[in-house]
Amino acid sequence: MAIIFIHPPTLGARLFNPGLRSTAVGCLILAGNDFPEVILRSLQSWKMRLRVLKVEDKPSTRGLLVYEDTVFGKKSFSYVTPRLQPSLRHLEGSNLLRSKSFHILASPDDLVAQVSALRRLRDRYKIPGRPLIVWEPAPLTCDISTLIAHLEACKHVDVFSPNHLELGYLVEGKERGGSSFSKPAIESQARSFLHYGVGENGQGLVVVRCGEHGSLTLSGSGAEWLPPFYDKPTTRVVDPTGAGNAFLGGFAAAFQETGDAREASICGAVAASYAVEQFGVPKLSRNSYFSEELWNGTSVLARREEFKERLAEAGVLYSHGDEMLQRTSRSAEWADYYEAQRSIYISKKSTSNSTTAFCSVEHPGTFGRQHVLTTHTMGYTILGKEVGPIGYGLMGLTWYPTTESTVEEKIAMMKAALEAGANAWNGGEFYGTSLQDNSLSLLSKYFDKYPEDADRVILNIKGGIRFPMDVDNSPEYTRESVQSCLSLLGDKAKIDMFEMARRVSQAEYLESLRLLDRLVKESKIGGVALSEVNANTIRQAVKITKVAAVEAEISLWVTDALTNGVCEACAEFGIPIFAYSPLSGGILSGKAKCPEDIKNVFAKQRPRNQGENFEANLRLIEKVEEWAAKKNCTPAQFAINWVASLSKRPGMPTIIPIPGGGSLERVRENTKVVELTNEDMDEVDAYLKEFSHTGERVSPELNKWLDTTDTIEI
Known part of the structure; x- marks a missing residue:
């Protein structure tokens, strides 16, 4: 035979x-x-x-x-x-x-x-x-x-x-x-x-x-x-x-x-x-x-x-x-x-x-x-699903009421991201003009057209914010938020991870974590993620539930998580990080040469991006352009892949950047994997050690939402 x-x-x-x-x-x-x-x-x-x-x-x-x-x-x-x-x-x-x-x-x-x-x-x-x-x-x-x-x-x-x-x-x-x-x-x-x-x-x-x-x-x-x-x-x-x-x-x-x-x-x-x-x-x-x-x-x-x-x-x-x-x-x-x-x-x-x-x-x-x-x-595995080294952020597709893209065009962008291997998708209940017109409603339309993709995508959904922007950490609203997301998505796809967008109330936040843990056991959601938390909150959260991921802002423009203990805690417990805003609102794409060039409304509000602060930070953008030219890629691609390459640095957890992209061209650019060598990363490290970012990363209005609690008692 x-x-x-x-x-x-x-x-x-x-x-x-x-x-x-x-x-x-x-x-x-x-x-x-x-x-x-x-x-x-x-x-x-x-x-x-x-x-x-x-x-x-x-x-x-x-x-x-x-x-x-x-x-x-x-x-x-x-x-x-x-x-x-x-x-x-x-x-x-x-x-x-x-x-x-x-x-x-x-x-x-x-x-x-x-x-x-x-x-x-x-x-x-x-x-x-x-x-x-x-x-x-x-x-x-x-x-x-x-x-x-x-x-x-x-x-x-x-x-x-x-x-x-x-x-x-x-x-x-x-x-x-x-x-x-x-x-x-x-x-x-x-x-x-x-x-x-x-x-x-x-x-x-x-x-x-x-x-x-x-x-x-x-x-x-x-x-x-x-x-x-x-x-x-x-x-x-x-x-x-x-x-x-x-x-x-x-x-x-x-x-x-x-x-x-x-x-x-x-x-x-x-x-x-x-x-x-x-x-x-x-x-x-x-x-x-x-x-x-x-x-x-x-x-x-x-x-x-x-x-x-x-x-x-x-x-x-x-x-x-x-x-x-x-x-x-x-x-x-x-x-x-x-x-x-x-x-x-x-x-x-x-x-x-x-x-x-x-x-x-x-x-x-x-x-x-x-x-x-x-x-x-x-690649990487999260909750039993394989994910690519770069993910995709859905916020920009539904957040702005003046967006010029049609639903069909948005679905085409999502499909392009998935076909490029960017299957870790990050959305929000409050990413939209109402709680009925948001990431979940767009996802529902996407899976109507591509039902076979439901098992290919890993969904991380943020909730816990009353429309338009009122954080509510109470277990009652957390349950309501989860149910709203599940209703909008129906049986078309599973919410792999649900996270409360911010932590503002210690006692209620911990009770909501316990609630989410029960919802995982009831198979309502696949896992629990955290968003914009400090290292102490991570260490306390793992005592309550299995933390599937942490969402944090990481970019060449904002490196706080690399030094404030967040990455260290995630590495300690084997928790992957979804790095949002890896281009810092598009600034690192190299297209903004003065504050007036910044298009992203949230990026405009940041002290770091205003007046003399921006002028002082501009040399970092110029350096990114120089590094990108050496790698024969765009500044945006270099900045995104620098974040992705942090995963291979000693002591770092898995870090998956989740850039957005409001057009097919941008999606394809932002999801392209560019190999950065240890020598490339060493060169960036050496520069960042000498470079000091000027200005705070968030506006005073949003500073109240930062997780600055030193200890959390359970």
């Missing part, structure tokens, strides 16, 4: 990019004239960026993998058709060239040539940033005779990942390498690569995939072993083929996003667990209530958390061989061997032939090793 496999690194990356984030995974396939439709349909169902290039005059690449026992031990592989080999020319004209990480299976010489060519091509197209390069050495080239070539090539990648047998073959030769499994021996072998240097600055990782023995991740800070997810005999393990490759896909996806090798290894182990549960690929389905993806009937994120709990209970996150961790330089024996072999390698290098093609990320199965390229980024 023929069994068809789909490329496992693609599977591993896709598992950790669910829902709307699925398009962050890219896959390039060279398909011969007999490429099976069943594979193509399976990949298409995963909703990735799929680039299939047909080769009409040749058959698809096929290979034969033979296990020589019944426990999936010794095996052999051979190609049964000529290989179709991808090259960089297949990426030109494709968004895949802009990927943040590349998984390459290649010989050492080919790896070096292709990484260099990749960087030249990205420079030609002015693609910013340096992608993560994950190298899986071509198995047939792993032998002690090619050790130095592999060591030299490691300087061009960020992650070097052989399996333990390939590592043994490289260091000890095929006769001795891998003859028995020994953790100290594997660490010693892996450390030889780390000491020689992995990565341009020697800051890379060695990740050794060890099958049923788990994995080893080795970095300058130490060595960590993880067991596999299935660490005991179980009938759930059906076929281990491709598990190591799936591990690497999950690892790369998580490491590119978090930079945390331990978290990446955990994700890799979870990805591998799905690869072994069947012949072929796991079944993808969806939970209709939360619209959560299920693979083989289980949640990937839930399995990851289960694995973490098991690891914590067992205490298995440890470093093996402490004496090895203290070694900071390679031994004299290794040094002599390196130098002797290096001279031989250099003398032969000019005459060697490359044997493996660029991005031949291959999977052995009855239907060959599919030559594909996997790319990925990651």
Whole structure:
């Protein structure tokens, strides 16, 4: 019986990019004239960026993998058709060239040539940033005779990942390498690569995939072993083929996003667990209530958390061989061997032939090793729903009675935001000309037209303000406010989060939090969020209810939340922040050069934006324009993505900017993701340390609504 496999690194990356984030995974396939439709349909169902290039005059690449026992031990592989080999020319004209990480299976010489060519091509197209390069050495080239070539090539990648047998073959030769499994021996072998240097600055990782023995991740800070997810005999393990490759896909996806090798290894182990549960690929389905993806009937994120709990209970996150961790330089024996072999390698290098093609990320199965390229980024999950790195604020669509846009045009803007990945929507009961003409009434019209989008959007709705602007924290009005919102929305969509817009009455506010907690348990709303609160209120609120999110103003123009403890408290409790007004009323778009240019009525009222204060702050706008020019983006895009990039800074929580946009052009501009590097963020940090904002951020009339209470008693 023929069994068809789909490329496992693609599977591993896709598992950790669910829902709307699925398009962050890219896959390039060279398909011969007999490429099976069943594979193509399976990949298409995963909703990735799929680039299939047909080769009409040749058959698809096929290979034969033979296990020589019944426990999936010794095996052999051979190609049964000529290989179709991808090259960089297949990426030109494709968004895949802009990927943040590349998984390459290649010989050492080919790896070096292709990484260099990749960087030249990205420079030609002015693609910013340096992608993560994950190298899986071509198995047939792993032998002690090619050790130095592999060591030299490691300087061009960020992650070097052989399996333990390939590592043994490289260091000890095929006769001795891998003859028995020994953790100290594997660490010693892996450390030889780390000491020689992995990565341009020697800051890379060695990740050794060890099958049923788990994995080893080795970095300058130490060595960590993880067991596999299935660490005991179980009938759930059906076929281990491709598990190591799936591990690497999950690892790369998580490491590119978090930079945390331990978290990446955990994700890799979870990805591998799905690869072994069947012949072929796991079944993808969806939970209709939360619209959560299920693979083989289980949640990937839930399995990851289960694995973490098991690891914590067992205490298995440890470093093996402490004496090895203290070694900071390679031994004299290794040094002599390196130098002797290096001279031989250099003398032969000019005459060697490359044997493996660029991005031949291959999977052995009855239907060959599919030559594909996997790319990925990651998003966030809130209340079981995946959200993009940028959200969308609905306030401007209904707040102003003089808006010139028709309902149809507003719906088109909302659709454009969603299709751009901005699915975290923020609205308000009081965002409108009346309590019957507001964000909820517009949302109702939207879901009338696009009912299928109800599960794709995560809605955060503010209430608790009597029209037009009278804050009421009482439980009675909070219940009335929730019910009004539910009535306007009907059964067309779920209110994922409800928040009281401001806290003005301590006792009533706390009672209303208790009420909202009960409404969550009654399934009236999905969760409780907070708005414009200080750190003390956050710490007290988490004692009453699970806080799903905090809404706070964060922008280059208003940075208070970064230093007043709000971000610190959210990071402490794992609470994401919806950052409203990331353009500070449009000021950071660069279009306002004097106070008279400010169009937003609320922005006009702020002392910071008036008279001499604005003139003093104008140099920040000019600096944003300068930074944006370097990134080849608009000032608005730089300002919004600076807020989004705060999520990756040490000690910061997840921060999702929620810009508005009153036209299709503005929506598309404001929802575009622009990658800011650590160097970009460091440059902004350095400037902000020297820059002092002049003037208060809110007008005296609104100052009474600020949460300035030092303590709250419960």
